[in-house]
Amino acid sequence: MKICVIGTGYVGLITGCGFAKLGHDVACIDIDKSKVDMINKGIPPIYEAGLAALLSKVAGKNLNAATDLQSAVRNSEFVFITVGTPSGKDGSIDLSYVKAAFAEALNAIGSGNDGRQSKIFVVKSTVVPGTTDSLAKFGEEKTGKRAGVDYGLCMNPEFLREGKALDDFFEPDRVVIGTEENSTMERMLQLYSGFKCPIIKTNRKTAEMIKYASNSFLAVKVSFMNEVGNICKKSGMDIYTVLEGMKHDSRIGGIFMNAGAGFGGSCFPKDVSALANYAKSSGYEPMMLNAALETNKKQPLKMVEIAKKKYGSLSGKKAAVLGIAFKPDTDDIREAPALAVINALIEEGAKITVYDPKAMENAKKIFGESVSYADSAENALSGSEICFILTDWKEFKDPSLYGKVFVIDGRNVIRRKENYEGICW
Ligand code: NAD
Numbered sequence: 001m002k003i004c005v006i007g008t009g010y011v012g013l014i015t016g017c018g019f020a021k022l023g024h025d026v027a028c029i030d031i032d033k034s035k036v037d038m039i040n041k042g043i044p045p046i047y048e049a050g051l052a053a054l055l056s057k058v059a060g061k062n063l064n065a066a067t068d069l070q071s072a073v074r075n076s077e078f079v080f081i082t083v084g085t086p087s088g089k090d091g092s093i094d095l096s097y098v099k100a101a102f103a104e105a106l107n108a109i110g111s112g113n114d115g116r117q118s119k120i121f122v123v124k125s126t127v128v129p130g131t132t133d134s135l136a137k138f139g140e141e142k143t144g145k146r147a148g149v150d151y152g153l154c155m156n157p158e159f160l161r162e163g164k165a166l167d168d169f170f171e172p173d174r175v176v177i178g179t180e181e182n183s184t185m186e187r188m189l190q191l192y193s194g195f196k197c198p199i200i201k202t203n204r205k206t207a208e209m210i211k212y213a214s215n216s217f218l219a220v221k222v223s224f225m226n227e228v229g230n231i232c233k234k235s236g237m238d239i240y241t242v243l244e245g246m247k248h249d250s251r252i253g254g255i256f257m258n259a260g261a262g263f264g265g266s267c268f269p270k271d272v273s274a275l276a277n278y279a280k281s282s283g284y285e286p287m288m289l290n291a292a293l294e295t296n297k298k299q300p301l302k303m304v305e306i307a308k309k310k311y312g313s314l315s316g317k318k319a320a321v322l323g324i325a326f327k328p329d330t331d332d333i334r335e336a337p338a339l340a341v342i343n344a345l346i347e348e349g350a351k352i353t354v355y356d357p358k359a360m361e362n363a364k365k366i367f368g369e370s371v372s373y374a375d376s377a378e379n380a381l382s383g384s385e386i387c388f389i390l391t392d393w394k395e396f397k398d399p400s401l402y403g404k405v406f407v408i409d410g411r412n413v414i415r416r417k418e419n420y421e422g423i424c425w
Pocket of ligand 1 (some may be wrong): 005007008009010011012017030031069082084101124126127159161162
């Protein structure tokens with residue numbers, strides 16, 4: 001089938017490469033020409049495990065990138081919208097990228113026979129309930145084209161985990177398809193016919209809510225474990241022993257239960273804020289979502305509190321920060337807990353050296369000259385008095401790496417009796 005993906009960031013590029021590997025013809029569209037050029041050369045603009053190998057196989061063959069959205073849309077049967085939906089100042093989502101991409105794509109389709117139901121627009125960006133329906137209205141006002149008449153409209157939320165995104169594409173836990181249109185549902189089911197997972201068929205609004213409810217549940221889980229961890233630490237108990245005793249209860253389980261420096265990334269903080277904002281605008285005060293966000297905001301700063309308690313002032317102290325990415329196997333540092341820790345350390349006057357196996361370029365864009373950059377964990381630690389571990393990259397797990405440096409561990413990466421303190425253990 002002919003597929004066009006608008007917005008080739010983490011979600012768009014994985015979606016494009018995934019469908020290309022399955023044999024479909026894919027056009028990856030982005031406004032950023034440098035990304036387009038890299039993709040056409042077979043080089044991914046982001047780091048994601050396995051992506052470079054896959055892209056090098058499909059680029060220039062059945063996957064081609066371009067900036068020309070309209071001709072790609074004209075040539076496609078399915079038009080995936082995977083542009084960003086960043087947080088606005090009040091926590092609501094900024095829909096300007098989705099609206100711009102959607103309106104431009106609609107302008108490319110005919111409203112006569114060639115447009116009639118022949119193209120399916122698939123919103124994959126994470127948007128609050130009701131957004132895809134409101135896009136249909138917005139599109140009709142702007143272009144006169146009607147969803148369900150001139151084109152098919154569907155909401156198909158994305159659940160990929162960065163770091164495991166390709167595995168999640170090929171073997172998803174579930175696929176959710178939201179549309180009110182029977183023919184659109186049938187064609188989406190055809191597109192996903194090779195996937196051996198439950199397929200949840202629903203309307204567009206419910207599909208949108210499934211994504212927010214899923215991410216918010218996971219975020220609440222993390223904040224819950226962090227809160228219990230904070231309580232444990234105050235009374236000298238180890239949250240990881242407590243978890244050991246919890247996880248065998250089949251109603252609880254042990255996945256996504258690690259206490260630590262909190263959640264980050266481009267999704268959880270933004271999505272929980274957006275759902276909280278959506279709830280408020282519907283007249284409901286979302287107490288649990290607010291608490292999850294508040295707990296998460298304070299959590300990474302506990303690492304700086306531990307250092308201040310030990311040393312008094314951190315002014316002039318040499319500190320190594322290991323790990324900037326919000327989790328291992330990605331270079332994504334958006335909303336990463338490491339950012340809050342580094343900013344707090346800068347304010348305290350510490351002399352900071354940072355190291356991350358994949359996220360150094362992204363870190364440089366944010367911190368510029370305010371910190372030093374090392375090319376290995378060893379070099380970051382050399383001469384440092386304190387070390388803050390913020391990402392559980394495999395290479396940080398070797399305890400011999402740390403020598404006598406005082407380690408404040410935010411991810412349960414190493415355990416040792418001396419010169420060590422866990423954030424909440
Ligand atoms: P991203 O910022 O990495 O990528 C968005 C891309 O869209 C950028 O390359 C940008 O240049 C491009 N773009 C913006 N406007 C455009 C336009 N008019 N035409 C063409 N390209 C345009 O974002 P992302 O992380 O891939 O997330 C995309 C969406 O998917 C968001 O709504 C996000 O919440 C959701 N999501 C993300 C993840 C994740 O792990 N990153 C997981 C699930 C869902």
